[in-house]
Amino acid sequence: MSTKVYLVGAGPGDPKLLTLRAIELIETADVIIYDALLDSTILKKAPTHTELIYAGKRAGKHSMKQEEINALLIEKAQTVGGNIVRLKGGDPFVFGRGGEEMMALQEAHIAYEIVPGITAGIAGAAYAGIPVTHRGVSRMVSLITGSCANGDLPDVDWSALAKLNQTMVFYMSVRSIPTIADKLISHGLSETQSAAIISQGTLPTQRIELHTLQEWRAASIDPDQYTPGLFIVGDVVDFAPVYAWTKALPLYKKKIVVTRALYQSSVLAEGLRVQGAEVTLLPTIEIVPREDLSDLYREINNLASYRWIVFPSTNAVDIFFQSLHHLGKDTRALGSIKIGAVGKVTEKALMNYGIKADFVPQKHTGKDFALELLASDVMVASGNVLIPSSFIAHTDIKNVLEEAGAKCLQLAVYDNRAINYDLHELKELFSAPIDWLTFCSSSAVTHFMELVEKYGLMHHLLNAKIAVIGELTAQTLSTYGLKYNAMPPEPNMQAMIDEIIKQTIK
Numbered sequence: 001m002s003t004k005v006y007l008v009g010a011g012p013g014d015p016k017l018l019t020l021r022a023i024e025l026i027e028t029a030d031v032i033i034y035d036a037l038l039d040s041t042i043l044k045k046a047p048t049h050t051e052l053i054y055a056g057k058r059a060g061k062h063s064m065k066q067e068e069i070n071a072l073l074i075e076k077a078q079t080v081g082g083n084i085v086r087l088k089g090g091d092p093f094v095f096g097r098g099g100e101e102m103m104a105l106q107e108a109h110i111a112y113e114i115v116p117g118i119t120a121g122i123a124g125a126a127y128a129g130i131p132v133t134h135r136g137v138s139r140m141v142s143l144i145t146g147s148c149a150n151g152d153l154p155d156v157d158w159s160a161l162a163k164l165n166q167t168m169v170f171y172m173s174v175r176s177i178p179t180i181a182d183k184l185i186s187h188g189l190s191e192t193q194s195a196a197i198i199s200q201g202t203l204p205t206q207r208i209e210l211h212t213l214q215e216w217r218a219a220s221i222d223p224d225q226y227t228p229g230l231f232i233v234g235d236v237v238d239f240a241p242v243y244a245w246t247k248a249l250p251l252y253k254k255k256i257v258v259t260r261a262l263y264q265s266s267v268l269a270e271g272l273r274v275q276g277a278e279v280t281l282l283p284t285i286e287i288v289p290r291e292d293l294s295d296l297y298r299e300i301n302n303l304a305s306y307r308w309i310v311f312p313s314t315n316a317v318d319i320f321f322q323s324l325h326h327l328g329k330d331t332r333a334l335g336s337i338k339i340g341a342v343g344k345v346t347e348k349a350l351m352n353y354g355i356k357a358d359f360v361p362q363k364h365t366g367k368d369f370a371l372e373l374l375a376s377d378v379m380v381a382s383g384n385v386l387i388p389s390s391f392i393a394h395t396d397i398k399n400v401l402e403e404a405g406a407k408c409l410q411l412a413v414y415d416n417r418a419i420n421y422d423l424h425e426l427k428e429l430f431s432a433p434i435d436w437l438t439f440c441s442s443s444a445v446t447h448f449m450e451l452v453e454k455y456g457l458m459h460h461l462l463n464a465k466i467a468v469i470g471e472l473t474a475q476t477l478s479t480y481g482l483k484y485n486a487m488p489p490e491p492n493m494q495a496m497i498d499e500i501i502k503q504t505i506k
Helices: 020-026 040-045 066-079 098-107 120-127 158-163 174-186 213-217 235-243 266-274 294-300 314-326 344-351 366-376 378-382 396-403 423-429 442-454 471-478 493-505
Strands: 004-009 031-034 051-054 083-088 112-115 141-145 167-171 194-199 207-212 229-233 255-258 278-281 285-289 308-311 338-341 384-390 407-418 436-439 465-468
Touching: 004 020, 004 066, 004 098, 020 040, 020 083, 020 112, 031 066, 051 066, 066 083, 066 098, 083 098, 098 112, 120 167, 120 194, 120 229, 158 174, 167 174, 174 194, 174 213, 174 229, 194 235, 207 213, 207 235, 229 235, 255 266, 266 278, 266 493, 285 314, 285 442, 294 314, 294 407, 308 314, 308 344, 308 366, 314 344, 314 384, 314 407, 338 344, 366 378, 366 396, 384 396, 396 407, 407 442, 436 442, 436 493, 442 471, 465 471, 465 493
Parallel strands: 004 083, 004 112, 031 051, 031 083, 141 167, 255 278, 255 436, 308 338, 308 384, 384 407, 436 465
Antiparallel strands: 167 229, 194 207, 194 229, 285 407
């Protein structure tokens, strides 16, 4: 097995700003040694076998010294081998000490590759509508460290910096801003020169604060309020009030809670973030295949007796086909069986296995599905129907088809298990007002409300808007005395996002 260490830039925070090469390496890594990344979803791209090691480097909070990280890279390359990914915030060669790691690897005769990343000093400014260079305003930009290892300001030519008519971006500088402002003013820069702090750059939580250098010199700054942050000095800062494009996003700064099962939440969460929302993931359920799937295995071996298989959800699709493959079979085992999908999302899940659904209803409730199916295929009433579903699934499809004469077997193939949270975790959730709660299933409503009632936190929901998918989810919500503010006309994530936007801006 060949071995190589990859020094990879993870970008400024927004996971969508990862390079294609970075994603490729993360998805094939044997070991990932990572810094204090700004978005944990980056690591979810790694295979389950990948060894994840936290190096914890952040200004003022180093849990590993650079020499220890260098030694760790060499050790893993020599003992584990394969693809060793050193994942660094921003770009590894822009105040990332990637050069030191490269030199250590070269000295140890270990192959390496450098994968550049988008640096925060450029990206954070861009997300604030600040072009760090602009014709007629600033023809150059300096990237400057705002602190040395001992906490002091770097020994730079402050007089030259102040005279170059440029943009200055100070990294790791939040604690030193008053001193930096004083140095620049003392060496000739105007007291009225515009300057800004940008914190949490490129994330939905990004904030920018603009003042003159004189105001920054006199400021009392709480570092924890702005870290991680950049200090940008220059006339281009004046673009921000007019051109900060993220502020125009329809869900800008809206705090939205996604309660969907964690592995299902990415499409909804990412879609909301793209529209400017600050998304908090609070999965209230986890989807788990039943420990005993022997009944499903039996029916898979008896598929020839069925006229229809009806899939109510994507979870049912995945577990059915995983079981099919587990038994050494493939889609040829379905023969002439017809396939029904409740909803377009389930239809798409079937396509992932090379199956085109024979029937997808116009409406998406179980009763409507069954009635439409009976109207489209009168022979279903005289055949056998297999319905893989959740243990707590409604039996509307089964009941309607059986009333028409069909023989139905509804098999529980997965459980919707509640995820528990303690009081501290829920208080953290409600520490700031919530703009939207989202529920994609009745079980998500039930488990969330059980937690809220258990800890006496119902009052936090009074001003939150609620979005749901499906009539059954809405009915479950109503049993707790709550009404929904948004329900998409179709049960899919993009329709949910569109409806939330519509109800937010109206």
